[in-house]
Amino acid sequence: MIGPPGCGKSTFAGRYPASWRVCLDEYRLAATDDMTDQSATPVAARIQELLLDARLSRSLPVLVDATNVFAHVRAGLLARARYWQRPVVGVLFDLPLKTVEDRNMSRDRVVPPHIVREYHRLLPTPGQLLNEGFATVYSASEFTGQGAV
Incomplete structure (x- = not known):
């Protein structure tokens, strides 16, 4: 899944x-009692890698619930899938910025608006994701009728 905070991942x-x-978020919570504590991200990423390898090595499905808006993060996920010879399907949460901002503001855990805007700006296109190595890409806007960014 690829999308800014509050988009519905x-x-x-x-x-x-x-x-x-x-x-x-869940692994940051387990490490620090605060899922927003970004200082725990390195530990959370290690836990994620262990669980990804455990599931991919057994050909089990995996949903990576993180923003994944940075190309280098997606490259790492794609490399793991290639290592285990598993296809990767992307779900791009390309909803309009206004929709994402409204959803973010209605959550219990509101992410600062400037972060939401920046992550929204970093969203790749479906074509970019296919070029990176995703086997298939679905756009959330296709299913919601809200139109792409």
Whole structure:
């Protein structure tokens, strides 16, 4: 999944078995009692890598519940999938900025608006994701009828 905070990634992931989900926020929470504590991200990323390898090595489905807006982060995920010879499907949460901002402001855990705007600006296009190595890319805007960014 690729998208800014508040775009619906965790809600989307909630439609699938909990065992499929790897989530940096949850691992930051486990490490520090605060899922917003960015200083715990390196530890959370290590936990994520262990769980990704455990599931990918067994050909089990995985949903990576994180923003994944940075190309270098996606490259790392793609490299893991290639190592385990697994295809990668991207779900791009390309909803309009106003929709994402409104959703973010209605959450219990509001992310600072400037972060939401910056991460929204960093969203790749479906074509970019395919060029990076994603086997298939779905756009959330296709399913919501809200139009792409």
